[in-house]
Amino acid sequence: MIxxxxxxxxxAEMLDVWENSVRATHDxxxxxxxxxxxxxxxxxGFPAVTLKCIKDKTGFIIxxxxxxxxxxxxxxxxxxxxxxxxxxILLQYAIDHLKANSVDVNEQNPLAVGFYxxxxxxxxxxxxxxxxxxxxxxxxxKL
Numbered sequence: 001m002i003x004x005x006x007x008x009x010x011x012a013e014m015l016d017v018w019e020n021s022v023r024a025t026h027d028x029x030x031x032x033x034x035x036x037x038x039x040x041x042x043x044x045g046f047p048a049v050t051l052k053c054i055k056d057k058t059g060f061i062i063x064x065x066x067x068x069x070x071x072x073x074x075x076x077x078x079x080x081x082x083x084x085x086x087x088x089i090l091l092q093y094a095i096d097h098l099k100a101n102s103v104d105v106n107e108q109n110p111l112a113v114g115f116y117x118x119x120x121x122x123x124x125x126x127x128x129x130x131x132x133x134x135x136x137x138x139x140x141x142k143l
Contacts, residue, residue, distance in 0.1 A: 006051035024079035
């Protein structure tokens with residue numbers, strides 16, 4: 001698997017990956033929440049971060065990562081590719097090449113928390129609300 005740069009024309013495809021991943025891993029998020037976040041992610045989130053992706057052999061994006069100021073801001077993998085090393089490769093790339101050393105994780109997503117712990121991150125603090133003021137507790141983690 002090769003980590004590639006992301007072009008703005010990939011944003012719509014990446015939003016599909018985001019939605020697929022969120023539906024598979026964020027059972028605490030409602031349909032209304034998904035619809036609320038989608039335009040924010042594509043219009044504000046993607047342009048604000050350094051994006052990298054991994055594609056399958058047919059050229060479709062199967063996972064992507066966004067970083068900003070040494071922090072992993074987003075890491076999403078298509079559900080059918082979870083457990084195949086896509087997230088690990090993307091995160092290791094962020095650590096090794098982008099010098100990422102922190103991440104915020106939804107506390108209600110124990111698989112993600114466990115993944116980051118496995119990769120060496122430790123919880124340093126907790127916020128009861130996410131960045132949008134929604135009641136989704138966030139764990140702040142550092143290497």
